[in-house]
Amino acid sequence: MIRPVESKNPIRSQISSVILWSRNLEKSAERYSRLFNLPSEQQERFGHMHILHLPNGTDVMIDSNGMDNVPIPDKAPPLCFVPADDIDEAAVLIESLGFQIIYGGIIRNEFVSFFNMRDDDFNVITVCQNHK
The missing domain is CATH 3.30.720.120 (Signal recognition particle alu RNA binding heterodimer, srp9/1)
Incomplete structure (x- = not known):
């Protein structure tokens, strides 16, 4: 630690x-x-x-x-990271709740799979499944 x-x-x-x-x-x-x-x-x-x-x-x-007077940005970096046990199920849940998957969809490699989601106000969160 x-x-x-x-x-x-x-x-x-x-x-x-x-x-x-x-x-x-x-x-x-x-x-x-x-x-x-x-x-x-x-x-x-x-x-x-x-x-x-x-x-x-x-x-x-x-x-x-x-x-009310703050403009919605066109792009933004992720504000935080949340873990997922199954990235594909997480993506289905995200979209069913009305969030949007952005910046290229699900990215996969041998260590992690992740995507960035956004809400209507362009708050961006990274959702990630660790493979190791």
Whole structure:
């Protein structure tokens, strides 16, 4: 295990949340709840923000505050990485939930298979199956 360098630093060596911007909070909250297979009681709503608590302790914060005037980008890098047990089944699920697979579809090699998905607001997430 890699340990942080011993020094005084106000930043912790962890990522606690991923923030996704949304123009339609209800739609995004429903889609991402279904994507992560979370029941509605694991969700919190604070006005313009909806928080999904993943079992590993990471939160997905869907934020609609001030999004009306923010343009949707044409491209974006992935915001985070989520593992999949079966990349083909994951792709079917992604598309059935209304997400779009982008940047060339499923990429396969001997070590991993992955694809990038996006939502209506062009939040991009990489979905990956490890083969080793």
